[in-house]
Amino acid sequence: MATCSARHPQLFIFIFSFCFLSLACGRVVTPNFKVRAVNLGGWLVTEGWIKPSLFDGIPNKDFLDGTGLQFKSVTVGKYLCAETGGGTIIVANRTSPSGWETFKLWRINETSFQFRVFNKQFIGLDSTAGNGITVVAVATTPGGSETFQIVRKPDDSSRVRIKAPNGLFLQVKTEEIVTADFKGDGGWRDDDPSVFVMTISGRMQGEFQVTNGYGPVKALQVMREHWSTFIVEKDFKFISSNGLNAVRIPVGWWIASDPTPPKPYVGGSLQALDNAFLWAQKYGLNVIIDLHAAPGSQNGFEHSASRDGSQEWGLTDDNIQQTVAVIDFLTARYAKNPSLYAVELINEPLSPGVSLENLIKYYKGGYDAVRRHSSTAFVVMSNRLGPADPRELFSLASGLSGSVIDVHYYNLFSDVFDNMTVQQNIEFIDTNRSAQLSFVTTSNGPLTFVGEWVAEWQVGGATKQDYQNFGRAQLQVYGQATFGWAYWTLRNVNNHWSLDWMIKNGYIRL
Numbered sequence: 001m002a003t004c005s006a007r008h009p010q011l012f013i014f015i016f017s018f019c020f021l022s023l024a025c026g027r028v029v030t031p032n033f034k035v036r037a038v039n040l041g042g043w044l045v046t047e048g049w050i051k052p053s054l055f056d057g058i059p060n061k062d063f064l065d066g067t068g069l070q071f072k073s074v075t076v077g078k079y080l081c082a083e084t085g086g087g088t089i090i091v092a093n094r095t096s097p098s099g100w101e102t103f104k105l106w107r108i109n110e111t112s113f114q115f116r117v118f119n120k121q122f123i124g125l126d127s128t129a130g131n132g133i134t135v136v137a138v139a140t141t142p143g144g145s146e147t148f149q150i151v152r153k154p155d156d157s158s159r160v161r162i163k164a165p166n167g168l169f170l171q172v173k174t175e176e177i178v179t180a181d182f183k184g185d186g187g188w189r190d191d192d193p194s195v196f197v198m199t200i201s202g203r204m205q206g207e208f209q210v211t212n213g214y215g216p217v218k219a220l221q222v223m224r225e226h227w228s229t230f231i232v233e234k235d236f237k238f239i240s241s242n243g244l245n246a247v248r249i250p251v252g253w254w255i256a257s258d259p260t261p262p263k264p265y266v267g268g269s270l271q272a273l274d275n276a277f278l279w280a281q282k283y284g285l286n287v288i289i290d291l292h293a294a295p296g297s298q299n300g301f302e303h304s305a306s307r308d309g310s311q312e313w314g315l316t317d318d319n320i321q322q323t324v325a326v327i328d329f330l331t332a333r334y335a336k337n338p339s340l341y342a343v344e345l346i347n348e349p350l351s352p353g354v355s356l357e358n359l360i361k362y363y364k365g366g367y368d369a370v371r372r373h374s375s376t377a378f379v380v381m382s383n384r385l386g387p388a389d390p391r392e393l394f395s396l397a398s399g400l401s402g403s404v405i406d407v408h409y410y411n412l413f414s415d416v417f418d419n420m421t422v423q424q425n426i427e428f429i430d431t432n433r434s435a436q437l438s439f440v441t442t443s444n445g446p447l448t449f450v451g452e453w454v455a456e457w458q459v460g461g462a463t464k465q466d467y468q469n470f471g472r473a474q475l476q477v478y479g480q481a482t483f484g485w486a487y488w489t490l491r492n493v494n495n496h497w498s499l500d501w502m503i504k505n506g507y508i509r510l
């Protein structure tokens, strides 16, 4: 800061106080302490694997948004397929199922569904050709003529028939002709061309699935119950009395239109976030707000509230501006609360779907939105997942004071870790993670934050001592990050992913 302007004393004093107050001058702001945080994952943005019971009461819960279904015709013994991935007819001539043979559900209610194909069109009946019974995948926006029912065989739920909007069933006339004109009796015989053996190839359990699964009335009850019980005041007390000084709180974009967010989301998460700020202040904790789910989904995962695995965030200026408005809203609301420590503009945008160009456009807008309301909040920018240069945000972030780069380090999600022993995992932390973190931690660049890590791995049968050593190694290395670190997550049915459990059972000591 002292290098700002030495030649003009008055200007210096002016700029000095300006810098002091606003962080707007010196590029490098050294915080007074390092963040030792825990994520409050699965609270305001649903992740089914963190709390599966949240989904228990959904009727017909096999069929949620984003569920991938494959259908093998019992008569021809081959799979339904959107020829060329979509845009033309549906055929039944594929021997093994993959992308073109997988149909992603959009749930209308517990009995009605739409099917999205690989190229993102929806299955429907061809209204242009003669009798309107040919099954095609051409509609880009689904409506009534793209809405089907799935009828399961009562004593064998893998056998299904698909009822079209004209009231008739789909049938496989030949491998190359699939129509919606079967009036049969539903005897489920092997010579019935309307019977398919269904395989579920993938499921999603995010905020879209849980809220749309319950429907508006029930979702409101279930989510409010979840928000008021999953994380409570005494958790903040526990966090602050166990060597932590901050929480990173994932939120979804719909929080900005509380209490009446767009369907299927339900209102009330803003009240929960307000409570978090009250408790943070009471127990002296810092809050990092983390926009974990951006409109359209920045990575296609359930944790960014994707409906069907699609990643559509950032493709238009409107979408980027809508997201900037969410950041503006959140910062404005909490800027005066002394616990607001940082705002993370977006979590884990995925390369190459999110281009660097669009991401930078957004980060500039998001940074300015934070600075409109707060001169002191740090602004966290998540590195892209997938193929990306870990320093690709440096040229942007280095020019923006109070900026932080977020990197997530898991010894998971890659076959690199498949056969590693306990010792190899620990060496990977000491050598490879340490080198990766040093590479992004530079004296004149942005601050660095290991915003997600966990003492879990792919080692089978590891002992408590092994876990302790693994956790300790990570704390040692991630302690070098200049902004700090955050464990994923506070509470989780999977014990090692629950810092609450890890601390209470002596696996991690801070």
Ligand SMILES: *[C@@H]1O[C@H](CO)[C@@H](O)[C@H](O)[C@H]1NC(C)=O
Residues within 6 Å of the ligand: 108, 109, 110, 111, 112, 147
């Ligand atoms: C489900 O949606 C379909 C199509 O919109 C509608 O006809 C039907 O009445 C709905 N069923 C229920 C149980 O709401």
Ligand SMILES: *[C@@H]1O[C@H](CO)[C@@H](O)[C@H](O)[C@H]1NC(C)=O
Residues within 6 Å of the ligand: 083, 091, 093, 094, 175, 176
């Ligand atoms: C399936 O049928 C379509 C439409 O006739 C044809 O173009 C395609 O080559 C067939 N594919 C296979 C694997 O038989």
Ligand SMILES: *[C@@H]1O[C@H](CO)[C@@H](O)[C@H](O)[C@H]1NC(C)=O
Residues within 6 Å of the ligand: 415, 416, 418, 419
């Ligand atoms: C891990 O070991 C299994 C069994 O020996 C082997 O099949 C697999 O290829 C290995 N994976 C990697 C990534 O080395």
Ligand SMILES: *[C@@H]1O[C@H](CO)[C@@H](O)[C@H](O)[C@H]1NC(C)=O
Residues within 6 Å of the ligand: 416, 428, 431, 432
């Ligand atoms: C880890 O780093 C070491 C030393 O630089 C290197 O030889 C090794 O290939 C790296 N391991 C992985 C899995 O990237």
